[in-house]
Amino acid sequence: MSQAQLTKATGYRRSMPMRLHMSRAMLYTGFILLTVIFIMPVVWLFLTSLKLNSEYGTYPTMLFPALPQWSNYPEAIIMRPFLKLALNTLEIALPSAVLTVLSSSLAGFAFARMNAPGKAALFILVLSMLLVPRMVTTIPDFILFSKLNLTNTYWPWILWGISGSSFNIFLFRQFFAAVPKDLEDAAEVDGCSRFRIFWQIFLPVSGPVIATALIFHFQWVWGDWFTPNILLSANNTTLAVGLGTLYLDPKGMTLFTLYMAALVCYLLPMLIIFVIGQKYIVQGIVTTGIKG
Amino acid sequence: MQDIARMVREPRRGGKMGLRSRRETRDFYLFTAPWSIGFLFLSFIPLIIGLLTSFTNYNGLNLEDIKFTALRNYSRSFESADFYTSLKNTFTYALVVVPVGNLLAIILASMLNRAMAGRALFRAIYYLPSILPLAGAIQAWGLMFNANAGAVNAFISLFLPGTAINWVNQHFVLMLILFTWWQLGGAMIIYLAGLQGVPEELREAATMDGANPLQIFRNVTLPLLTPVIFFQAILGIVGALQILDSAILLYGRTGLSGTISIPGDLYMYMVYVYSQVFDFQRYGYGVALSWIFFVIVLLLTIILLFTSRYWVYYEVAQERGNVK
Numbered sequence: 001m002s003q004a005q006l007t008k009a010t011g012y013r014r015s016m017p018m019r020l021h022m023s024r025a026m027l028y029t030g031f032i033l034l035t036v037i038f039i040m041p042v043v044w045l046f047l048t049s050l051k052l053n054s055e056y057g058t059y060p061t062m063l064f065p066a067l068p069q070w071s072n073y074p075e076a077i078i079m080r081p082f083l084k085l086a087l088n089t090l091e092i093a094l095p096s097a098v099l100t101v102l103s104s105s106l107a108g109f110a111f112a113r114m115n116a117p118g119k120a121a122l123f124i125l126v127l128s129m130l131l132v133p134r135m136v137t138t139i140p141d142f143i144l145f146s147k148l149n150l151t152n153t154y155w156p157w158i159l160w161g162i163s164g165s166s167f168n169i170f171l172f173r174q175f176f177a178a179v180p181k182d183l184e185d186a187a188e189v190d191g192c193s194r195f196r197i198f199w200q201i202f203l204p205v206s207g208p209v210i211a212t213a214l215i216f217h218f219q220w221v222w223g224d225w226f227t228p229n230i231l232l233s234a235n236n237t238t239l240a241v242g243l244g245t246l247y248l249d250p251k252g253m254t255l256f257t258l259y260m261a262a263l264v265c266y267l268l269p270m271l272i273i274f275v276i277g278q279k280y281i282v283q284g285i286v287t288t289g290i291k292g
Numbered sequence: 293m294q295d296i297a298r299m300v301r302e303p304r305r306g307g308k309m310g311l312r313s314r315r316e317t318r319d320f321y322l323f324t325a326p327w328s329i330g331f332l333f334l335s336f337i338p339l340i341i342g343l344l345t346s347f348t349n350y351n352g353l354n355l356e357d358i359k360f361t362a363l364r365n366y367s368r369s370f371e372s373a374d375f376y377t378s379l380k381n382t383f384t385y386a387l388v389v390v391p392v393g394n395l396l397a398i399i400l401a402s403m404l405n406r407a408m409a410g411r412a413l414f415r416a417i418y419y420l421p422s423i424l425p426l427a428g429a430i431q432a433w434g435l436m437f438n439a440n441a442g443a444v445n446a447f448i449s450l451f452l453p454g455t456a457i458n459w460v461n462q463h464f465v466l467m468l469i470l471f472t473w474w475q476l477g478g479a480m481i482i483y484l485a486g487l488q489g490v491p492e493e494l495r496e497a498a499t500m501d502g503a504n505p506l507q508i509f510r511n512v513t514l515p516l517l518t519p520v521i522f523f524q525a526i527l528g529i530v531g532a533l534q535i536l537d538s539a540i541l542l543y544g545r546t547g548l549s550g551t552i553s554i555p556g557d558l559y560m561y562m563v564y565v566y567s568q569v570f571d572f573q574r575y576g577y578g579v580a581l582s583w584i585f586f587v588i589v590l591l592l593t594i595i596l597l598f599t600s601r602y603w604v605y606y607e608v609a610q611e612r613g614n615v616k
Contacts, residue, residue, distance in 0.1 A: 034414075
């Protein structure tokens, strides 16, 4: 409904001043309505996390808790192994994010700034891997890892990290391809090795892309349920898998409000990263011109 | 994308290479080594192993007395009712979520592309959901639509007191809403980037000619956006067809064990593959299913590539620097 208003509003954009004011107002109303829809799930999660478990699901639905139960938070985080799971997740996410950025930026640099026989074919291979469904390689990878006794370790993520990702290689290639040639030429005349050119000239200017790739990868691991579910077990798994089983009372019923408090804490790192990194992501995407 | 096409078309340099270019070649392969070695061992060899497995009755343990079953796994797939149900669900889902999501993203991006107060803030807010970890975003939406504890029923109750719609049975709709919400911001940013590639002169020229904003959008902006739409359509469909975690998590299976029981309309293709492999240890059959899926995705991509020449507008090499 708000969308329809919005479309209508732009249609009148260049008419008389009076109508211009009207449409401006409608536009902002639409934007604000949409804002409410966009942040409501997170706000609602937060409100619910402050309720008593007995207030959860009462009819009629309470918008606010009678008394905010801040104690839900320490109970969810400290009394249960939330932090241990969070550490596990970090132990997987951080090294693999750094590795995938290193590996993908190296490859992206090579594809953008060097010539070699077979380069085009390899790049087509990189791009075509974007189309290969994850399951097609993940099941055999799983068989491989279990034969090598690497299940229940974090090695699979390290290995996947080292091999980079097609998406990130593409991101870095697009960015590096747009850097002016002069910089490199000067360095080459000075006898810099290619690795030094990459490391000291190209990487330092690619902040937004690095941030984008790091954040996307971190978010991916933080939210991935499938991979840890098949590769890890209860004692070394990640938050995405473990969270659902932590908040049960002795009868096996879910303690919903504690669970919601834990979910808020689970979302929090990404929200913080978002506040800090949002600008870089937008910049990263705009400057790499994924625009096609 | 055009520079990639140019790169691919570039003639291979034949004959003897100088020392300089030989060193360049060596460096190139060194730089791409982490990726290519990883590709070899984690993608290429697994692809082959997978393909071979799909012709056997491998169940994870019977490596000693494994049997070659030829195309048995494939023919069984086509005889299975679950195969068709899950395929139908998956396609229905993808065919709704990709067009709707992209349409909304284009509208949103073009609204936010002009100078106005608070633009950066709105952009950030609409982008926010896409950065949330999927496993948490699903739970947040599950809570929103909870019959008693959800905000949606609470809101409807304001107008229709006593509403307690059991949304849990509307899995499919819930899933569509969840993913539209989760992906809209990311797509919006990409379209915003695309819109910045649309030269202002063109729009001004059209305004001078008396075109209204809608006409300008239809005839100037949209054609220049088609490469982005194409890119988004391919990756969007490939991504949407692979939906797995969310279908399982939305229904609430969060534990580590137990086989999947999932309501009919959430029974997606990858859920089917997952449960065959990891719940029933039918590796051979599961990999066969995933290869059938791979072929379907490839065919779809080829069709899209083929049709692209009729609707994707590539600017012919005019001397204009910044259009890629």
